Amino acid sequence: MNNKLHETNQVILERMESFLNECPDMFTPEIFGVYSKKEDTETMYRSAMMGALGIYQEEPWNEYFEKGVHMLDVNEYKENFYWKNVKFGKEHEVGDWKVGTLRFSPFEAFLAGDFLYEKEGKIIPQISFFDEGFKYCYAKKSNGEWMAVTPKEIKVMGKDIERAKGKVLCFGLSLGYFPIMAAAKKEVTKVTVVERDSSVIKLFEECVKPNFSEDIISKIEIIEENPLNFAEKVCTAEKKEYDFVYADLWKDVADGLNDYEKLKDYEREDTDYGYWLWDSLKNFLY
Numbered sequence: 001m002n003n004k005l006h007e008t009n010q011v012i013l014e015r016m017e018s019f020l021n022e023c024p025d026m027f028t029p030e031i032f033g034v035y036s037k038k039e040d041t042e043t044m045y046r047s048a049m050m051g052a053l054g055i056y057q058e059e060p061w062n063e064y065f066e067k068g069v070h071m072l073d074v075n076e077y078k079e080n081f082y083w084k085n086v087k088f089g090k091e092h093e094v095g096d097w098k099v100g101t102l103r104f105s106p107f108e109a110f111l112a113g114d115f116l117y118e119k120e121g122k123i124i125p126q127i128s129f130f131d132e133g134f135k136y137c138y139a140k141k142s143n144g145e146w147m148a149v150t151p152k153e154i155k156v157m158g159k160d161i162e163r164a165k166g167k168v169l170c171f172g173l174s175l176g177y178f179p180i181m182a183a184a185k186k187e188v189t190k191v192t193v194v195e196r197d198s199s200v201i202k203l204f205e206e207c208v209k210p211n212f213s214e215d216i217i218s219k220i221e222i223i224e225e226n227p228l229n230f231a232e233k234v235c236t237a238e239k240k241e242y243d244f245v246y247a248d249l250w251k252d253v254a255d256g257l258n259d260y261e262k263l264k265d266y267e268r269e270d271t272d273y274g275y276w277l278w279d280s281l282k283n284f285l286y
Contacts, residue, residue, distance in 0.1 A: 015053040025108040068124040085211040088137040096199040099139045113155040160274035166243030171227035176208045183219040235266035248276040
């Protein structure tokens, strides 16, 4: 990657991060109400965002916004199997956690996927918005620990959920999106989840599990143990125990590199693997 491209990537990343942290809901429906086509709304939104970030509408900047800023179909997400069933309601306490519901305002910007890495070196954040309000569930601790199921989780996990089959092993429970969606597949016979935090397990048992039918829940087994210790046992087992293994133990690449490298050492040749934020991990490592 040349210095100029590196500088361009840095400008985009820093300014988009600032926008998401400081004013993600600065755009209102009144600005875009006259546009009936999705393409027109996206074009106007990109132009407005570039203006807000102080970026000229010219190359090389245009491509970052054309490939990185998109309007999502709110109905597609409302029909998501997990979202249709899980409702946390008003904020309340479950053990060490406060759980509840948050809302994206119409045209509020949010991260909706892993970064797009192009061969020539462009790193393009994936920013999305809905044209109407959208609610999602969350859980938080007083120490700042946070879990949620947003479009980012749906997009990033989607390909690995499609790959899941037979006996599935999942490292990390969170709010149970991956285990539930995997267990809902007829190709999946069992999902074993290894979670080290008993309070996360309690949260799942009380707030998520009751929303799903027995034919799905009966496929899910939760083991309270350190995932890395469990991964070592799976690796050294004489026979293959799982067809697909998925790891969701980190929030971002910086947080996850150490655990990923340890898990990588425990991979078996006869088993398929998937990792949260794999595109970013791969780009950083290779």
